[in-house]
Amino acid sequence: MTLASKLVGRVPRERLQEGAMLRLEYPPFHVLVALVGTTPCAIEDACNHAGASLSEGERRGACVICPDARLRLRVEDRPFGRAARAV
16 A cells, blocks of 8 residues: 555545645654645645745645745645655
């Protein structure tokens, strides 16, 4: 079984409204969960440059701004442990 196919947690859709981002504790790769449009998405909650928690950053549309490095990263579903793509 791959890490991406394991259940990490359940988040009520109401907690993800209005651009909210949530961090789920799942060592060693904590997970950021957010809605992009109406699609729930999850990425590793760590900036691939500075290691900061992305859930503490700013949300701008389909992107999150890292609170330390100020990089803009796309919030899109991808396998956990793989870096988010900078835009």
